[in-house]
Amino acid sequence: MPAEQASGNKVGQKSRRAIFRARDKYFVPAKTRRDNRRVPASEQLQGSKISAMNPSIVLRNATRAAVRRPLAQSVRIAVPALRVAGRRWASTEGAATTAAETEPTKKVTKLTADSYPNLQRGSHFSKITAEDVAYFESICPIISADRGATEDDLKPFNQDWMNKYRGQTRLVVKPKSTEDVSKILKHCNERKLAVVPQGGNTGLVGGSVPVFDEIVINMASMNNIRSFDEVSGILTCDAGVILETADSYLREHGYIFPLDLGAKGSCHVGGNVACNAGGLRLLRYGSLHGTVLGVEAVLPDGTILNDLSQLRKNNTGYDLKQLFIGSEGTIGIITAISIVCPQKPKSQNVAFFGVESFDKVQQTFVKTKQALSEILSAFEMMDSNSQNIVGQVTGRKHPLESKPPFYILIETSGSNPEHDSEKLNALLEDLMENEFISDGTLAESETQQKELWAWREGIAEALGHFGGVYKYDVSIPLKELYVLVDDVRAKMKDAGLLSTPENPENVVVDCVGYGHMGDSNLHLNVAVRQFDKRVEKVLEPFIYEWIQKRRGSISAEHGLGVAKSDFVQYSRGPTELAVMKGLKTMFDPNGIMNPYKYVKANA
Amino acid sequence: MPAEQASGNKVGQKSRRAIFRARDKYFVPAKTRRDNRRVPASEQLQGSKISAMNPSIVLRNATRAAVRRPLAQSVRIAVPALRVAGRRWASTEGAATTAAETEPTKKVTKLTADSYPNLQRGSHFSKITAEDVAYFESICPIISADRGATEDDLKPFNQDWMNKYRGQTRLVVKPKSTEDVSKILKHCNERKLAVVPQGGNTGLVGGSVPVFDEIVINMASMNNIRSFDEVSGILTCDAGVILETADSYLREHGYIFPLDLGAKGSCHVGGNVACNAGGLRLLRYGSLHGTVLGVEAVLPDGTILNDLSQLRKNNTGYDLKQLFIGSEGTIGIITAISIVCPQKPKSQNVAFFGVESFDKVQQTFVKTKQALSEILSAFEMMDSNSQNIVGQVTGRKHPLESKPPFYILIETSGSNPEHDSEKLNALLEDLMENEFISDGTLAESETQQKELWAWREGIAEALGHFGGVYKYDVSIPLKELYVLVDDVRAKMKDAGLLSTPENPENVVVDCVGYGHMGDSNLHLNVAVRQFDKRVEKVLEPFIYEWIQKRRGSISAEHGLGVAKSDFVQYSRGPTELAVMKGLKTMFDPNGIMNPYKYVKANA
């Protein structure tokens, strides 16, 4: 790098070294996009390579950039070996692995019922009759095998975003109003017909598709913004409004949705609330438990629960809406939400830097919170292994030239560009002077911001390129966040499974850790050349027990669905589970709502 | 005011008028205090006049400034008239009136059981036996009439902060650990002994004291800070820690508690969570539903529910802790909480100004949110009637000389004093240029900030000086926040009850409105010379119906307790109430937890 450039963006006069530099030519300008906001890393890193769109998503969302599903050649390579091994999904072993275990695109995804042979169709559930179909048809549009719908017509509703789970529904109903939902559920409850509420179908734990022949209640046709108050910033809208649509609407009015995530072009706000999505803005705007003010829901018996308050304060009895936030469609269908939305920020900055130890990452987090305080909107941590892999897979030059063991991405969102820069510069100067950070760069344009984000958001995609990935999305008290990665790596090494200079072909490519440091949310990913029972044995139940010991969470933000339903006891005690089962039974005595998933009342 | 002074703090060169001026001599320096933070307005406005300390509070909190109870000569003057009228507490009429209806300090407070004759002692509850007392004594310290405790010894536990409610307990137990609480509740549940969980006993709706002979479980002895993580800002502590103690502890570590309220010197964090207190920081830091991360609670049967997560993200089943937030002691006893705490702000500003209409108040709110965005920490609204009364009662000179119909107090809390002042000045300049505000002043020291706050916080106290106050603490969609006050004032005028220049002695002194505009929380207060059935008839059910029509809340932050238990149907529909009753029955099948209050399962 030329000396002039290196000193170009030097922070302050007191800096020992001019490590913060202007971004140089490896920045390839991003394609012109529909709007100026961040785009999914998959698009940025892969460009035209991506082509296999999810038909269900395109169908429901034809006019906007939809979320792309993972590439067959990346995350699905290891699957044939797995199938030969005849692995059982229902056992503890390896059940936390996700995308990597699904079929190549052209192959038919294994039925969830076959992957989880311990799940049996509820014998008390009725089968759909011609009368049922006729009744539903009298209420709203349906897609029914009994009316000529083919398997392909039903596929978008039977199969999940990762092509990992596949159900066997013969009937999809598409209510257009809360009253429609009420009539549908009342009928299902009386007839004991099991149902699956479905939003944008972007969930990552198999919660949004049937296991057997459950009726899919798809919410896409309930997509009206009901009201927005420009004074209070309170939005009320149907559950089926797409997150990005809500956000775009709000931006036109000077606000933003207090939640942001990669699937925003397809997921529904109702789906977000149903799975209590976390995403990229949680550090700043808090969880949906704080921002959602009201929920309108239809209970399993068809009763409409109108808790659609537009008030920030309402202390008149138990806060029922809270139970629906994160309930994953098991106690009722959310038909509308109201939510308090923050101001649209007038300025944003992104800095990216290297740190020599996890201790220093923690100290840097404290310093950053102190210095940036009210303007800090993201604090993301990545280890060097994850960055090496992104570089290796994408062939791009890393923004930092040094090779520190940890990287941090900081984002600020504020109301005054000058003030924000001043705060950020003061922080960076301080961090450098005190030798917290070893190297760094500051984005100088929105394009550069996106490119820096791509090194964080591209990790998941890149990891899949070697064969398969064992994925864990967990919460751990901050102090020990990275210890888990070290421990797992040490165990892989001890077991002789980790690739080393001496044994470069060992099955484990690497154990990497990254995640929402600001929220104590770690993504531990173990990239492998192929799935291997020996690796699984090292991972489980070791990881679950490790998390349990620290009172961590085996699912930070993705929920339980089918995937983690059998492991919830690692994060919840028997009393908690008993109360949860009591709640489920109270709301849904016939168990028609999204059976076989979440906390099973009769397990 | 001298011209030099008037121009001293002029905002910007473009200002049409130099309306923002330095605070002049009416500022009397506040007494030196234990810390530098805001003090209850009562202390500031009344100084040495206040003497009647609440003995229960002093007892439990000897080393710190406790919350003072209202003065007999101020808010309790009208009571004798009331008693003569033989008014029934249990009817809708006037039941929302609070402090003003209690006894003068020297008189004995009427038993709640007498004030609410519709409440009957649960016939299925046992009476305490000698064996019960012996058993409790074997667990932890107790105060028992059977061990010689006098009525005076029990009074601090039987009587509430306002001296409005009085119970008849003969036994107070003071557990020192979660296990103590568990043993106590298990025994009570088996023996069908009713209990009242009690925190700092500062609640304003009669929820924290018994109605009949319920055993008081006082949490004051469970007062340890269990842990604090300086990196994540997550505090875990016993339920009985006093809010101010927690806040002081946090301040030493560079953090603050995300809740602040006038009773902080006495109330418990467990009590705050149990009634989902709102307070002064909600606009900035959000509700406890977002900040509380975990709750440890003992269920009525003695089972310990350990949901004391220290994680910001944990999507593993229904979020049970949410049910305890705002449950007012009806489904279990909270023994510990964990909560994520914000940074201590490095700079604070307070501005106070006049506005010509409620429309402009709303527009000012929008502009303020836009300009101050991340540093706005309070936006309080007061009408001129409330300010006139504070001036009249305290005899102090109002900070503003003009007489606009509305006043606004804005507070900023940020991390950089220069940036914050710059943002605030830019806002004020803009507001003046666009004629949103007509007059204003900016505090130049912490003392001046406190003095300005006193004009907001002193309203409640001042209103009581005329005889009595009908008080309503309600949430209304922002647009119509002040319309309720206008409507009520118009009705009083139409009914010939409002004092006017022609009839200066009419019973209604004035109808005033003020409150947490940022949270849509209005305090509607009707100050009267004495309580009067004619006034009550105009107020109720008119106000409840008015609120119901707007889907407002009849209790924004104080909860239901005894006071609003019978009116909850104005804010909650039958389905919601049915679900709430189901929850109560599920958690507490014997109904031993805080009976006669909140949402009654068998009502």
Ligand SMILES: Cc1cc2nc3c(=O)[nH]c(=O)nc-3n(C[C@H](O)[C@H](O)[C@H](O)COP(=O)(O)OP(=O)(O)OC[C@H]3O[C@@H](n4cnc5c(N)ncnc54)[C@H](O)[C@@H]3O)c2cc1C
């Ligand atoms: C590319 C990508 C990125 C992601 N990033 C994040 C992230 O950063 N953070 C995060 O937390 N999650 C993330 N996710 C997962 C996330 O949970 C979903 O994207 C989203 O929140 C689900 O919304 P949906 O409308 O697609 O719900 P679906 O997938 O349709 O449903 C999810 C669950 O909610 C239930 N449900 C849906 N709608 C309703 C309703 N109206 N009423 C009742 N129940 C309902 C379903 O039955 C199911 O159990 C990501 C997913 C993808 C594909």
Ligand SMILES: Cc1cc2nc3c(=O)[nH]c(=O)nc-3n(C[C@H](O)[C@H](O)[C@H](O)COP(=O)(O)OP(=O)(O)OC[C@H]3O[C@@H](n4cnc5c(N)ncnc54)[C@H](O)[C@@H]3O)c2cc1C
């Ligand atoms: C001067 C003053 C100012 C106030 N300002 C505000 C304000 O700005 N905002 C606001 O929201 N409120 C305010 N309040 C009322 C507020 O609710 C209380 O001050 C406080 O939150 C109650 O805490 P406490 O520990 O005193 O609870 P208590 O009064 O002892 O109890 C309140 C309720 O919670 C239950 N409870 C208490 N502890 C527990 C426990 N550990 N487990 C289960 N249940 C329990 C009780 O049974 C009771 O039903 C104010 C009160 C006063 C006196």
